[in-house]
Amino acid sequence: MLNIVLISVAVIGGLGLIFGVGLGIASKKLAIVPDELLGEVRELLPGVNCGGCGYPGCDAFAKALCQEQASISACAVCVADNANQIAKVLGVEAGEQKRLVARVMCIGVKDKIVEKFDYYGVQDCRAAVSLSGGAKACPVGCLGLGTCQKVCPFDAITVDEKEGVAHVEADKCTGCGRCALECPRNTITMLDPENRVYVACRLHQKGRAVKEICKAGCIGCGICAKVCKFDAIEMVDNLPIFDYDKCVYCGMCAKKCPQDAIEFIKKPKLKKEE
Numbered sequence: 001m002l003n004i005v006l007i008s009v010a011v012i013g014g015l016g017l018i019f020g021v022g023l024g025i026a027s028k029k030l031a032i033v034p035d036e037l038l039g040e041v042r043e044l045l046p047g048v049n050c051g052g053c054g055y056p057g058c059d060a061f062a063k064a065l066c067q068e069q070a071s072i073s074a075c076a077v078c079v080a081d082n083a084n085q086i087a088k089v090l091g092v093e094a095g096e097q098k099r100l101v102a103r104v105m106c107i108g109v110k111d112k113i114v115e116k117f118d119y120y121g122v123q124d125c126r127a128a129v130s131l132s133g134g135a136k137a138c139p140v141g142c143l144g145l146g147t148c149q150k151v152c153p154f155d156a157i158t159v160d161e162k163e164g165v166a167h168v169e170a171d172k173c174t175g176c177g178r179c180a181l182e183c184p185r186n187t188i189t190m191l192d193p194e195n196r197v198y199v200a201c202r203l204h205q206k207g208r209a210v211k212e213i214c215k216a217g218c219i220g221c222g223i224c225a226k227v228c229k230f231d232a233i234e235m236v237d238n239l240p241i242f243d244y245d246k247c248v249y250c251g252m253c254a255k256k257c258p259q260d261a262i263e264f265i266k267k268p269k270l271k272k273e274e
Contacts, residue, residue: 037089038066044086046077048153052176065090073097076175100175100190102156102168106142107200107261109163112216113141129184137213140202142166142187148179195244196265197254199224206238218261224253 042062049057053074055064064070065086072083073095080097087094119128119135125147128134134143144164149157156172157179159165168179170193180188191198199218203210206220220238232246233253240253240262254264 038062040089041065041086044078044082044089045075046079046082048077048176050077050153050174050176050178051181052076052174052178068092071095076100076177099193100177101170101173101193102148102175102177102179102188103191103198103200103263104142104166104168104187105189105198105200105202106138106140106165106187107216107263108136108138108141108214109165109216110144112214113138113164114213126182126184134185138203138217140185140187141214143185147182147184148188151178151182153178192244195242196249196267197242197247197251198263199240199261200263201239201261204237204239216259216261218257219259221258223256223258224262227252227256 042059045058045062047058051057053061053070053076055061055070061070061075065072068090072078072086072092075083076097076099078086078097080094083094083097114137115135116132116137117135119131121127121131123145125134125143125145128143128145133139136143142165144159144166146159146166148166149159153176154172154174156169156174158167158169160167166188168188175190177190180186180190187202201214201216201218203214203217204220210217210219218239220235222235222240224240225233225235229250229252230246230248232243232248233240234243235241249264249267251264251266254260254262
């Protein structure tokens with residue numbers, strides 16, 4: 001009899017705990033946000049509706065912030081002053097906002113890349129991929145049909161018709177990541193703008209196998225790692241991986257790369273004061 005009573009108490013207690021947790025979660029998700037608070041937060045957001053935060057637009061993101069379901073730092077476009085004001089309004093920490101920049105990990109321009117067939121379909125990378133994976137033989141190369149350019153709210157991406165590869169203007173890029181999300185081949189990667197050297201290729205094949213589909217792709221020769229005097233490069237699965245804590249940005253790896261597959265962005269010189 002005592003065992004039955006104890007089991008009953010345990011079951012009821014367990015159900016009470018489950019229902020309590022459920023109600024707590026529901027109270028957060030279904031909480032009614034005051035219009036004034038929601039409006040104030042929404043006013044401080046950039047209003048570009050880029051979707052980089054993971055929400056369909058700034059309205060949805062503002063609501064998520066008010067319901068404590070999102071972090072202010074998730075908005076890469078929001079300037080620091082506005083982020084701090086939002087944090088003050090909500091009584092939370094703004095969190096560290098680390099700016100990222102979109103980089104196109106492909107330099108396979110039209111005279112370098114092999115095409116499997118002539119594509120005359122819809123000028124959209126996602127549509128092209130649905131047709132045998134796209135016209136370009138490289139499975140991770142930029143298709144150059146401009147889907148990333150169309151979805152960028154900041155006009156930071158252009159596609160040169162002659163080259164057939166997307167280019168990002170770093171000064172305009174806010175790091176929202178929408179282009180990377182829309183790219184069907186994952187050719188666009190979000191990187192720290194301070195990391196000014198990287199291999200602009202994602203092919204993990206080697207030597208002849210690469211050259212058969214792209215004359216500009218990384219062939220995994222490892223010369224970049226050998227010439228680096230600072231042990232800042234390690235070859236992993238036929239691609240160079242950079243240790244940016246060791247890299248001094250001398251540019252030797254890019255200079256010695258036989259394929260010119262390593263992008264090296266020189267640090268801009270400071271203007272002399274008159």
